[in-house]
Amino acid sequence: MSRPRPDAGPRAGTEAGTETATETGTEAGTEAGWDPVRLAEVAQRHGTPVHVLDAQRLDRAAEHLLDVLGGLGRPARAYYSVKTNYLPYLMRRLAARGLGADVVSGYELEAALAAGFDPAAMVFNGPVKTDAELATAVRHGVRVNIDGEQEIEALEAIAARTGQRVEVGVRISPGLPVSTSTDPSYRAQAERAAARTRFGWPAGSPQLASLVDRIAASPHLALRAVHAHLSSQIVHEDLMLRALERVLDEAAALHHRFGLSEVNIGGGFGVPGIRRPRVGPQGALAALRGESAVPDEEPFLDIARLLKELDGQMQRRGLDGVALACEPGRWLVSDVMAMVTRVMSRKELPEARWLILDAGNNVAPWNGTGEVHRLTPIGRPYAAEHSTWSVAGPLCYENDVHAAATELPDDLRPGDLLCLHDTGAYSLGRSNNFIRTRAAVVALDADAEELVWRAETGADVFALADPRTPDPAPGTP
Template sequence: MSGALPDPAAEPGWDYDRLAELAGRHATPFHVLDTARLDRAARDVLGALGELSRPATAYYSVKTNYLPHLTRRLARHGMGADVVSGYELEAALAAGFEPERIVFNGPVKTEEELALALRHGVRVNIDGEHEIEVLDRLAAEAGQGTVEVGIRISPGVPVSTSTDPSYRLQAELAARRNRFGWPAGSPQLARLVRGIAESPHLRLTAVHAHLSSQIVHQELMLRALEPVLGEAAELHRRFGLREVNIGGGFGVPGIRRPRTGPLSALWGLHGSAPAADEEPSLDTAQLLADVDKRMQDLGLDGVALACEPGRWLVSDAMAIVTRVMSSKELPEARWLIVDAGNNVAPWTGSGEVHRLVPIGRAFAPDRSTWSVAGPLCYENDIHGQAVDLPEDVRTGDLVCLHDTGAYSLGRSNNFIRTRAAVVAVDGEQEQLVWRAETGQDVFRLADPDPDPLPPGGNPGPAE
């Protein structure tokens, strides 16, 4: 193993002058996709997988960002796709992902979606027990022979920690109650495996796990994977597996999620706080190498290793350019209000911290603490309560919001304000690849009013 995958945040930075120039042609807020950054991340992940001792596959998690310009590019790199709905499956096929390199995950799959997967030869990873009967029946009706399926396993082990013991207790409980997949070593898992084994048209060939999101604790992730790999080794002896998929959630350095629980809030009321958590960095290449070796130790020879690097691939490849619309000097806070809200940056207000950088001109060296919020008439539309920014930031200035490629476009909405455009840059080339939403777009699915109000907006006299 040649060492850690490159840290995306340490790669050459954004060209802020270029972003400010784009703001002269595109109304803010808008997303920018840097295809060079996306390509670099794809090559790095595929290169790390290529160094393992076994066949390896990267399935791009389409739910992370379904932008067609982006998915088509990743398909051309030879990646597979992970989908969790029927329309994502259709989008993956349209983007050029090969059907045999698409996996269908997720807790709910309708009969129509399962039929679509079977029709295209897409493997389904079973989560709901009823999927066994439906898949077996659909395969019989279609005259298919044996259909390969996977099974999702949950280890019940947390993959994050904190100096706050109340956070640790919450994480442990959440891991045990995880509703995705089936607990390793449980009678429920044994019953599901038995159901697949007894189905005439199904064959179990894959094990899948997805532990969490934005995972940064390497040792905890390896510990959580241990029961999954143990189950996989036993299933391989019985059925002959083809693939073990360890999921994704690989943490990126450009985002921070404070790990605090109710005890931190109580401490804060008394003017205290737990010791600050260190923010480790996940060495994804080393993680894959360690899993590869552990699979070898457990007798999983020849079984492919797969992963689903969604956030890791796209987070740093996109940024949002937004503009300061107003500022307020209040007794308890200095507010900057920008035109990008959590309708275009949905993780705003959820404790996810992203870097904010004023761009477009020279700023004073003096710094100040600002509270930065979006434009929505909604109390949680806040990018940061205490952001270190230049003292002289003012209305009209541009701000770059970093690491916005993951869970922005797909989760964006038109609550109060419409969704933003996406501009792709490829070297000197510039292309609008997703236009901004309009008010007409918002209401185009509405039923026409069969009895519209007369001019003036008031109903006529009652009869």
């Protein structure tokens, strides 16, 4: 499978909001599998900013995951995390490959069904599920993983009305952090966040025991699955395994009592193409004082090794015949999309050298998590000499910054193109029209090219302002 090498992202040890470029002169970007000439041609035809989707790269990622799951010593399932990227073209492609779907809202459920996912291979997760959404899930035979206590009563009422016995799962929280840092204040924050998470029910807690007893007492519900989702962009494999041991301990006890059919470990598997800075208040203060921090290594999460180890742990706990499921999203789609953006302005100021792009946080909405994505120049040969640039988007918003400091060619100028890598995860769903409209998506499948999500217009932005405006036809992007 063609995926970025573990060291393809920003080098370990860079400060929050900074990035070290790996490219030299001429046209960069080919090391990540993208053809810079073709990207520039797409930008010429469709304008910028524009997302480009490599359909064959998506196929290879799905096939590799299914191969890994097929090599385990038990039944195994993959549910694609729809919230990661709900592009219908992409979902149809994954459904055709045999993946299931993980949804966390009613409209995601409807979109997944429309994309062709098998309802029997779908799970409904999330902390809030309305009665109407639960009724839709039950009607289609989609399993609900209970995260809110009120869901039990609602599901019981729905099942009683329809005369069904509904299989459900329960979400469990291990209460342990799955990321770490050389910054002790970051570690303290991570431990506190894991201990007080609002998602799921704490392993070993009386609250979990009470919830399970309520499900057991329900005449129309059958507890058949355990679910967990620990975080996002997890790169510390050993910490993830340690946390999941608590989940598997609970699963073993529940299996003895109820006979489980599935243990679902969720997703959040980290990808090498992006970096999230692991800096707490102590590290931030040190950086302001100009002190050099001890570099954090950026581990590479090996999903095959992770799943094989979990398979063995389930075997040792007597979970024979119980399926191992996961919910990859970012891992499948992060590097199957890239964005082409254009330099609009170059400002060389006394304290900073700025490149202002036409793609902002509205179409690359990651500044809330502090993610750093690589930028590579394309479209023409560039100087071998590089300088440190600050790179921002077009929004009148101070935090619309892609990189506080990154190495790029000296001769970048307005009109030049840059490739923003790894835009497949959380770009469409979290995009917005603050000041600028949303970007188009163009799919490449070998020699074929197809516009699969058109760019938003000003008319689209205000279409909801008049209640008399008819809704678009079902399935319209």
